[in-house]
Amino acid sequence: MKCSVYIATSADGYIATSDGGVDWLHTAGNLEADMGTEDMGFKSFMDSVDCMIMGRKCMEMISSFNLTAEQWPYGNIRIVVLSNTIKDAPENLKNKVEMYSGDIYELMKNLENLGCQHAYVDGGATITSFINLKLINEMIITKAPILLGTGIPLFGKLNQKVKLTNSKALSFPNDFTQTTHSLDYS
Amino acid sequence: MKCSVYIATSADGYIATSDGGVDWLHTAGNLEADMGTEDMGFKSFMDSVDCMIMGRKCMEMISSFNLTAEQWPYGNIRIVVLSNTIKDAPENLKNKVEMYSGDIYELMKNLENLGCQHAYVDGGATITSFINLKLINEMIITKAPILLGTGIPLFGKLNQKVKLTNSKALSFPNDFTQTTHSLDYS
Numbered sequence: 001m002k003c004s005v006y007i008a009t010s011a012d013g014y015i016a017t018s019d020g021g022v023d024w025l026h027t028a029g030n031l032e033a034d035m036g037t038e039d040m041g042f043k044s045f046m047d048s049v050d051c052m053i054m055g056r057k058c059m060e061m062i063s064s065f066n067l068t069a070e071q072w073p074y075g076n077i078r079i080v081v082l083s084n085t086i087k088d089a090p091e092n093l094k095n096k097v098e099m100y101s102g103d104i105y106e107l108m109k110n111l112e113n114l115g116c117q118h119a120y121v122d123g124g125a126t127i128t129s130f131i132n133l134k135l136i137n138e139m140i141i142t143k144a145p146i147l148l149g150t151g152i153p154l155f156g157k158l159n160q161k162v163k164l165t166n167s168k169a170l171s172f173p174n175d176f177t178q179t180t181h182s183l184d185y186s
Numbered sequence: 187m188k189c190s191v192y193i194a195t196s197a198d199g200y201i202a203t204s205d206g207g208v209d210w211l212h213t214a215g216n217l218e219a220d221m222g223t224e225d226m227g228f229k230s231f232m233d234s235v236d237c238m239i240m241g242r243k244c245m246e247m248i249s250s251f252n253l254t255a256e257q258w259p260y261g262n263i264r265i266v267v268l269s270n271t272i273k274d275a276p277e278n279l280k281n282k283v284e285m286y287s288g289d290i291y292e293l294m295k296n297l298e299n300l301g302c303q304h305a306y307v308d309g310g311a312t313i314t315s316f317i318n319l320k321l322i323n324e325m326i327i328t329k330a331p332i333l334l335g336t337g338i339p340l341f342g343k344l345n346q347k348v349k350l351t352n353s354k355a356l357s358f359p360n361d362f363t364q365t366t367h368s369l370d371y372s
Binding site for chain 1 (some may be wrong): 345
């Protein structure tokens with residue numbers, strides 16, 4: 001199954017401040033820029049995926065936003081949350097996500113058997129472990145125009161170097177930039 | 187004086203492997219791509235600067251390359267190397283660089299008095315301390331299409347968040363990407 005990353009970081013590569021905060025992401029960049037219908041590729045990306053896999057921290061972050069049905073950004077796709085410590089999803093995500101603990105290759109096989117073809121993989125720790133399992137095929141990384149100086153990096157330690165191909169780069173009126181790469185584990 | 191950064195990192199933000207190696211930089215990307223006269227902006231950048239400030243490690247790296255006169259990439263601009271531990275430049279750089287130990291603002295004033303208007307600031311530790319002194323105005327960061335997974339990060343810990351403006355992004359036929367930003371310390 002194709003696995004893709006679509007995630008935002010600071011210009012220095014952090015997905016959150018050291019205490020897990022992402023407020024900087026919502027205030028970064030030129031907030032007065034005319035973005036028109038520009039959504040930095042999110043809708044087109046969401047239209048291309050049919051399931052999502054995220055880590056527990058990522059789920060807890062989303063849970064903390066207490067999103068209304070209108071605000072929910074992930075449509076009706078199947079969402080699997082990886083956790084070895086938590087068995088039940090938070091109350092406000094109970095009918096949105098299913099918890100999983102176990103082998104990742106087996107999970108991917110199960111999702112394939114259910115007809116899934118393209119997974120959205122989210123959360124720093126989950127992305128790092130999926131790269132280490134050589135499962136990520138594509139990364140779309142949007143960089144907010146801010147240096148945080150410290151925080152939680154997107155990439156944890158990787159087991160091997162990974163070659164990137166098919167590079168594309170974009171900048172947007174709000175001063176965000178975005179790179180897209182394929183991953184080549186050979 | 188305007189201070190600019192022009193530096194290459196891995197896609198995950200490292201300027202070198204943990205042992206200081208940069209071999210990966212020369213083998214990264216599509217080496218068979220037709221780059222024509224594309225030099226990823228280096229000549230145009232060099233034409234815009236009239237002095238260079240780098241750290242000791244950066245100098246030692248350059249010294250280790252044992253460059254011939256033809257290979258020397260920095261023209262005839264004045265090069266100042268910051269070091270509190272070394273008083274003399276390595277033999278093969280003796281007539282190329284001058285050593286400096288002391289206050290950075292004073293150095294910049296001295297260079298301005300000598301007619302310098304645009305400094306190329308190089309080396310991870312030096313760039314980080316110049317950002318903390320609010321001296322860097324512009325950053326051109328070229329990303330090699332490789333995840334190293336670990337190494338020496340470009341940015342050390344910063345004293346404050348820094349807003350970036352005037353973002354531009356490019357991709358090149360060899361799969362390298364490049365972002366340019368202005369820095370706003372307000």
